[in-house]
Amino acid sequence: MPSNTLGTHLHSKKLKRALILDIVPHRTKRKSIERNIKELLSLVETAGGIVIEKVIQKRKRPSAKTFLGTGKIQEVSDFAKHQHIDLIIISGTLKPNQYLHLGKIFPKGIKIWDRVDLILNIFDRHANAPEAKMQIKLARLHHEIPKIYARDSTTLFERAGAGIGTRGAGEKGIEEEKRHIRRQIKSVEKKLESLQKKQASQRRTRKKTGMPVAALVGYTNAGKSSLMRTLTKKQGIKVNDALFVTLETKIGKVWLPEKNRNVLIADTIGFIRDLPPELIKSFLMTLQEAREADLLLHVIDISDPEYQKKVSTVEEILTQIGCSHIPKIYILNKIDKIPDYHLVQEEKTCFLPLKLFTDNDPICISAEKKVGIKTLLKHLGKRTPYSA
Ligand SMILES: Nc1nc2c(ncn2[C@@H]2O[C@H](COP(=O)(O)OP(=O)(O)OP(=O)(O)O)[C@@H](O)[C@H]2O)c(=O)[nH]1
Ligand SMILES: [Mg+2]
The missing domain is CATH 3.40.50.300 (P-loop containing nucleotide triphosphate hydrolases)
Structure with a gap:
């Protein structure tokens, strides 16, 4: 088990078993850490998860590659494997590059969510109206795009390192994926626009009253x-x-x-x-x-x-x-x-x-x-x- 944790919680089969990762500046008081984590716990619970463990590392800023330090993240990865964790939740917004590196470190099948993913998943659970569903879809697509670009640059980087001069199959796939997402964004935006017009006209009618x-x-x-x-x-x-x-x-x-x-x-x-x-x-x-x-x-x-x-x-x-x-x-x-x-x-x-x-x-x-x-x-x- 990682050393600087804040206790273990309940276990449940139905709920997603989640592990929270956070970083705090060096001299942060325990009480303040606990208060900050409280909101994250309610978010996880609302998203249908159960927090099995919280790992908090004291450091100035997140590691550019792995959010927590490399040693600690390896420890977390082993713990996640042994405890059958379904979901790693990062308290913060991950950069696409960090997703990539964490994806390589954690065992396959474990989902990695940052704060945006977590909120989007809660929205997904609560949305009923078509416009809410569409707005969530749009936010998701916008959140996904930089990740694809990051995969793209890694492919290019690896290709340069390997000295291969032609386009690889993976790269073509990424290009197709990017085009597909852009098409989807356009289509959702169009649908939202027409709904928006309808609602604007309803508001105008209301104003007339x-x-x-x-x-x-x-x-x-x-x-x-x-x-x-x-x-x-x-x-x-x-x-x-x-x-x-x-x-x-x-x-x-x-x-x-x-x-x-x-x-x-x-x-x-x-x-x-x-x-x-x-x-x-x-x-x-x-x-x-x-x-x-x-x-x-x-x-x-x-x-x-x-x-x-x-x-x-x-x-x-x-x-x-x-x-x-x-x-x-x-x-x-x-x-x-x-x-x-x-x-x-x-x-x-x-x-x-x-x-x-x-x-x-x-x-x-x-x-x-x-x-x-x-x-x-x-x-x-x-x-x-x-x-x-
Ligand atoms: N004790 C007490 N509880 C309240 C009061 N008003 C709301 N609550 C409780 O607070 C919780 C949240 O209430 P909601 O009305 O759903 O809050 P909301 O601001 O609409 O929340 P979101 O839609 O999630 O943004 C519920 O459990 C309510 O029963 C109050 O005056 N007193
Ligand atoms: Mg409400």
């Missing part, structure tokens, strides 16, 4: 869909204690007594730290609802000790997708998990130390226990812009 849209945004598992369910009283909205449960945008109507009018609420895909750019690019269509919203409802799980970091992540992604100009209400959810939350219910004010929200008073709620909903609706009434 004069009903503004408030989009729920936030870190995955913050409780966006739970709030959607509470506000719209709609059954059939998927809520689950897992990551990336919602992948398709859902729209519902909510009556605002304050205004005597309706507002449309859009539930969107959750965000996560280090969301790979190819995923953001491929999911822009789903995120379009947030980009064109009149108001953003940023849902935060206030019971999560990591909530401040998660708020920053969400804000960064909102800026990346061009949403920073849209007015926002911060909603602190899951206050029922905080001691003395009944005080919030009585006072209808928030008692939490909230340095983060200086320019904008947050609203404290519990989407599940239906606490603070009236106050939220009042705020929604005040802040939702109506044209007439």
Whole structure:
């Protein structure tokens, strides 16, 4: 067994037996390592895996070839073989070259996933709507292309070393593979484009009704869909204690007594730290609802000790997708998990130390226990812009 590991977990036949590899800077505290790994564990679990072992190596940066140092990776490979590991998960984004080298070191049949592969596999498990499936396919294709190019350059390199001057059969195969992927990308993009046009026209029709849209945004598992369910009283909205449960945008109507009018609420895909750019690019269509919203409802799980970091992540992604100009209400959810939350219910004010929200008073709620909903609706009434 590799020496610097963090304990062994359960065993199961049905679940994929996974091994997590991570690197951390030299003076990182154990507590901070454990916190970082916690999210990765939930991701693996959501992807249908069970973590058998975590191997964490302290080093400045990943090895350019093998991510962990060569000695350690050999040790991991032997361990994976003996423990019948199905899946090696790298906490980070692998370069195509690293895939190649790791593929040569690990026994055949063991899959190697980086963070992008892991998230894409979770998306795959949750996607129902055709546009979500297509967006995942597109992200996957974009993720695969550099790997093929890396294989290509290795072939060229090996060929040069061997002094062979003609095109090998392997190289021809790679060229064909590249052409095939490019064709697939074009075809998926075309299909997505026509779906996009359809959705844009639906949005235009909605805009004509004069009903503004408030989009729920936030870190995955913050409780966006739970709030959607509470506000719209709609059954059939998927809520689950897992990551990336919602992948398709859902729209519902909510009556605002304050205004005597309706507002449309859009539930969107959750965000996560280090969301790979190819995923953001491929999911822009789903995120379009947030980009064109009149108001953003940023849902935060206030019971999560990591909530401040998660708020920053969400804000960064909102800026990346061009949403920073849209007015926002911060909603602190899951206050029922905080001691003395009944005080919030009585006072209808928030008692939490909230340095983060200086320019904008947050609203404290519990989407599940239906606490603070009236106050939220009042705020929604005040802040939702109506044209007439
Ligand atoms: N205790 C408590 N749990 C809540 C509350 N709101 C949501 N949850 C739980 O938090 C988990 C995630 O809720 P969802 O509504 O699915 O979260 P989401 O933000 O839509 O997540 P994704 O769709 O995965 O991005 C579920 O297990 C909910 O039951 C709350 O107010 N209090
Ligand atoms: Mg959801």
